[in-house]
Amino acid sequence: MASSGPDHLFNLRNSFYLGAYQDAINKSDIPNLSGDDAVERDSIVYRSYIALGSYQLVINEIDSSAPTALQAVKLLALYLAGDKESAIASLQEWLNDAAIGNNHVLRLIAGIIYMHEQNYVEALKHTNSGGTMELHALNVQIYLKMHRSDYAEKQLKIMLQIDEDHTLTQLANAWVNLAVGGSKIQEAYLIYQDFSEKNQMTPLILNGKAVCCLHMGRFDEAESLLLDALNKDAKDAETLANLVVCSLHLGKSAARYLNQLKLSHPDHMLVQRASSAEDSFERAVQSIA
Numbered sequence: 001m002a003s004s005g006p007d008h009l010f011n012l013r014n015s016f017y018l019g020a021y022q023d024a025i026n027k028s029d030i031p032n033l034s035g036d037d038a039v040e041r042d043s044i045v046y047r048s049y050i051a052l053g054s055y056q057l058v059i060n061e062i063d064s065s066a067p068t069a070l071q072a073v074k075l076l077a078l079y080l081a082g083d084k085e086s087a088i089a090s091l092q093e094w095l096n097d098a099a100i101g102n103n104h105v106l107r108l109i110a111g112i113i114y115m116h117e118q119n120y121v122e123a124l125k126h127t128n129s130g131g132t133m134e135l136h137a138l139n140v141q142i143y144l145k146m147h148r149s150d151y152a153e154k155q156l157k158i159m160l161q162i163d164e165d166h167t168l169t170q171l172a173n174a175w176v177n178l179a180v181g182g183s184k185i186q187e188a189y190l191i192y193q194d195f196s197e198k199n200q201m202t203p204l205i206l207n208g209k210a211v212c213c214l215h216m217g218r219f220d221e222a223e224s225l226l227l228d229a230l231n232k233d234a235k236d237a238e239t240l241a242n243l244v245v246c247s248l249h250l251g252k253s254a255a256r257y258l259n260q261l262k263l264s265h266p267d268h269m270l271v272q273r274a275s276s277a278e279d280s281f282e283r284a285v286q287s288i289a
Contacts, residue, residue, distance in 0.1 A: 019204030069105035
């Protein structure tokens with residue numbers, strides 16, 4: 001958001017982007033905000049609660065009189081709480097409403113929900129025109145999910161032109177470097193290392209460093225980082241998934257981490273792949289018997 005004055009939400013946004021969700025909530029009591037800034041502040045706070053799994057709090061607190069941006073955030077909470085069909089139906093209705101359909105938070109939430117649905121074409125329909133750094137960063141994530149690192153790099157170039165030092169630009173740079181691989185892995189590691197030196201350690205930062213270590217074959221270091229992340233959030237999906245992969249590389253049992261992931265995040269891609277492999281194995285055994 002362009003502004004000639006100080007950016008009162010800088011620290012709040014930065015905490016949220018780097019996965020320090022409780023810190024973002026704690027920093028949210030900011031005086032003398034404009035109406036637009038207050039709405040943005042509230043949307044970040046509620047998205048932080050969603051990231052912490054407090055879906056019902058968000059659903060309960062945002063009523064029908066709230067601004068469009070907050071209504072959109074409530075849809076994300078409803079979707080993640082399990083009310084997917086209703087959330088998507090409302091989302092589609094609002095996106096088709098000429099009065100609110102171009103709201104950047106609504107388009108962002110649409111991109112997030114459709115990315116969860118693995119409907120990447122529909123997600124891009126609402127995010128591709130950009131308009132905010134978060135939308136550009138989400139475009140990078142969507143293209144990487146589609147295994148189109150070439151398009152992700154184009155989005156990254158746009159972000160670098162807008163603000164190369166922006167936290168989201170640096171994160172997107174690390175994501176693209178990891179996708180490209182090779183010598184770029186070390187560059188991604190250095191980005192996460194820089195974050196870890198300047199900010200409080202979060203599961204997001206620790207997982208970023210750990211994934212780089214996994215790519216570089218430094219499995220013991222990766223395990224140490226992931227166990228640190230697990231101490232900060234025992235139910236974090238990416239931490240558990242990465243620990244499964246890391247344990248297998250170290251020749252250790254991954255069963256407990258996989259079981260935790262199944263209980264906490266039954267829809268996670270790794271859980272679905274493991275279940276599919278187990279089903280295929282069972283069918284093969286039965287065909288032999």
